[in-house]
Amino acid sequence: MKDFDILIEPKKSIKNFWKELYTYRELFLFLAWRDILVRYKQTVIGIAWSIIRPLLTMVVFTIVFGKLAKMPSGGIPYPILVFSAMLPWQFFSNIISESGNSLISNSNMISKVYFPRIIIPTTSMIVSLIDFFISSFIFVLIMLFYKFIPTIYVILIPFLLIHAIITSLGIGYLVSALSVKYRDFRYIVPFMVQFGLYISPVGFSSSVIPEKWRLIYSLNPMVGIIDGFRWAILGDKFQIYIPGFILSIVISISIFIVGFVYFRKTEREFADVI
Amino acid sequence: MNVIKVENLGKRYLIGHDKKADGAFRYNSIRDSIYHSMRGVFQKIRHPLSPNKENITLEEFWALQDINFEINQGDKVGIIGPNGAGKTTLLKLLSRITHPTTGSIKIKGRIASLLEVGTGFHQELSGRENIYLNGAILGMRRLEIRKKFDEIVAFAEVEKFLDTPVKRYSSGMYVRLAFAVAAHLEPEILIVDEVLAVGDAAFQKKSLGKMEDVSKEGRTVIFVSHNMLAMSKLCENAILLNKGRIQKQDRVNLVIDEYFSKLYRTIESENFTIDNFRREPNEQKEIKFVDITINNKPHASIDIGNNIDIHFKINSMINLQHVNITIQILNNLGEIVTTILSMDSENSFNISKGINSIQCSIEQIGLYLMPGKYYITAGINKVIGSKACDVIVNYPAFEINNTGLNSLSIRHDRPGVFYHKKINWNKRD
Numbered sequence: 001m002k003d004f005d006i007l008i009e010p011k012k013s014i015k016n017f018w019k020e021l022y023t024y025r026e027l028f029l030f031l032a033w034r035d036i037l038v039r040y041k042q043t044v045i046g047i048a049w050s051i052i053r054p055l056l057t058m059v060v061f062t063i064v065f066g067k068l069a070k071m072p073s074g075g076i077p078y079p080i081l082v083f084s085a086m087l088p089w090q091f092f093s094n095i096i097s098e099s100g101n102s103l104i105s106n107s108n109m110i111s112k113v114y115f116p117r118i119i120i121p122t123t124s125m126i127v128s129l130i131d132f133f134i135s136s137f138i139f140v141l142i143m144l145f146y147k148f149i150p151t152i153y154v155i156l157i158p159f160l161l162i163h164a165i166i167t168s169l170g171i172g173y174l175v176s177a178l179s180v181k182y183r184d185f186r187y188i189v190p191f192m193v194q195f196g197l198y199i200s201p202v203g204f205s206s207s208v209i210p211e212k213w214r215l216i217y218s219l220n221p222m223v224g225i226i227d228g229f230r231w232a233i234l235g236d237k238f239q240i241y242i243p244g245f246i247l248s249i250v251i252s253i254s255i256f257i258v259g260f261v262y263f264r265k266t267e268r269e270f271a272d273v274i
Numbered sequence: 275m276n277v278i279k280v281e282n283l284g285k286r287y288l289i290g291h292d293k294k295a296d297g298a299f300r301y302n303s304i305r306d307s308i309y310h311s312m313r314g315v316f317q318k319i320r321h322p323l324s325p326n327k328e329n330i331t332l333e334e335f336w337a338l339q340d341i342n343f344e345i346n347q348g349d350k351v352g353i354i355g356p357n358g359a360g361k362t363t364l365l366k367l368l369s370r371i372t373h374p375t376t377g378s379i380k381i382k383g384r385i386a387s388l389l390e391v392g393t394g395f396h397q398e399l400s401g402r403e404n405i406y407l408n409g410a411i412l413g414m415r416r417l418e419i420r421k422k423f424d425e426i427v428a429f430a431e432v433e434k435f436l437d438t439p440v441k442r443y444s445s446g447m448y449v450r451l452a453f454a455v456a457a458h459l460e461p462e463i464l465i466v467d468e469v470l471a472v473g474d475a476a477f478q479k480k481s482l483g484k485m486e487d488v489s490k491e492g493r494t495v496i497f498v499s500h501n502m503l504a505m506s507k508l509c510e511n512a513i514l515l516n517k518g519r520i521q522k523q524d525r526v527n528l529v530i531d532e533y534f535s536k537l538y539r540t541i542e543s544e545n546f547t548i549d550n551f552r553r554e555p556n557e558q559k560e561i562k563f564v565d566i567t568i569n570n571k572p573h574a575s576i577d578i579g580n581n582i583d584i585h586f587k588i589n590s591m592i593n594l595q596h597v598n599i600t601i602q603i604l605n606n607l608g609e610i611v612t613t614i615l616s617m618d619s620e621n622s623f624n625i626s627k628g629i630n631s632i633q634c635s636i637e638q639i640g641l642y643l644m645p646g647k648y649y650i651t652a653g654i655n656k657v658i659g660s661k662a663c664d665v666i667v668n669y670p671a672f673e674i675n676n677t678g679l680n681s682l683s684i685r686h687d688r689p690g691v692f693y694h695k696k697i698n699w700n701k702r703d
Contacts, residue, residue, distance in 0.1 A: 009374070
């Protein structure tokens, strides 16, 4: 038995998962490279799209929440308040919609070739990451325009980004695996993302939430992530709610574990039902 | 030394039947799941004591059962069987695409499978980009691809179009490129499904040659094809599958023999359908063969020298002009005795919507097919050179009897394909 490298048995998930993932690391890069190439080849406005989208949303939110609803901004230019939340939010929602659909749109590969399936939803994160960098660049320009200097905490953003990646990949794994099994699940995803935008503090500051509701509000893990981003950029002008942030980390990790485990449990059947 | 060991392998699929719709469904949907569980609940409320009356019944279907075999290093093994025998399921299990229900598979060494050419090709990307992408998907390292890049391009004959998106490729170029990448894989174990049936005749020959080279390099190859000639050239041993079970496991020629006689038994049985011989039987086709008869029978027994009338019924969903029909007659070894094109007789047919009846009458004048069993492979082409719309493979068509015209009797082991009637012998001084 020891002589054999691969043992395939029912009910048992694939052994050497991590080792295999390492063996297939190049495929991961190639698929990411493909997604990026295709994305910027296919749409004529390729990069422009990833600039226009956050800009337009920012303008709308600034007008609706800042000018019309006159939400408090704590002395921060409203566009900066909005954009500091748009960054993580768009990143999050991109990953979820991209990775949620990823298995279905690569169904041909799944039914014809073997590779660790988790590569597919994970890859879609790379494209979103590039969009994130483009948006960040625009944000820098906006800050220059308002002569706004972010705080030193900005160096903590990579950690917040990891926080966002964990949350969104966890949901992405779950959604992609569910969409294979339930074909109409993907129609629910855009609605969920839309809904999430309204219940997350993107267009407004979470400080408008009454103190006694804030912990409950923080059950939405995006609240902690968005607040984290705002705090890192705006500094002490923005009060971060520490218990909520810790709760958000715990929830994010739980979501990731649930998504990952569910994906690993169901991946054996993907080729049969896809 | 064993490199593959399969024990007690089985694969079960559950097929759902909706009692109301009376058809099989494949995908679950949340809507259906909620609907059915709600119905269940309401039924319980209204009739608390009645058993659950679900509208869905699940039917078990064993695609494979009790499969045991061992493959040694360097073996070339063919897997043969009629449609639905479980060949593709077996390959998918070996290549780990799907998971078994029972039993186990043990594999030693790097394994690569080729169930389709061009998996993961992206229309928008150039030929160059697709070579790298496809190579990676098939399990090649970047360095490996780079090393073989020129070879792949030369084999595919697409040098000039390397930087053109593959969506602008002709179908022939596309297939050549896709096969070229796959052909340059160098795993220790190679699994190949019917991929040689692509491209034009010249390219098929080239691909077959490449496969022969690959198998000479001491690699272990598992090969599925309906092309028995290729099979007997490439493989030493073969496994005959039927209805999900292994029927025979022996030297390739013996297994091919068994396969062909098995086909004969299929056609003599009551419940055979032409779908058993259709290539890609599960695909939707706008034009397809629905019936084949030879001398008005599904399978004819013909005296040597008599006419052979092959009659096709073709169902079409569209009106089409200039359709070509190709018939290959094969012998018991899978060798092609002759290829007949309807366009040779300048008969390209106009096909109209609905059922079309087309007959090909072969007069045997001078040349008689030798006694034996013959099979036909028939295809319909919309455009010559393009992929056939529908293909019937290795259909057991007729048997030539030893006595017939002029009570001809030929020694049964006389070699050759044709009996030549019009031969004059003269003694010349």
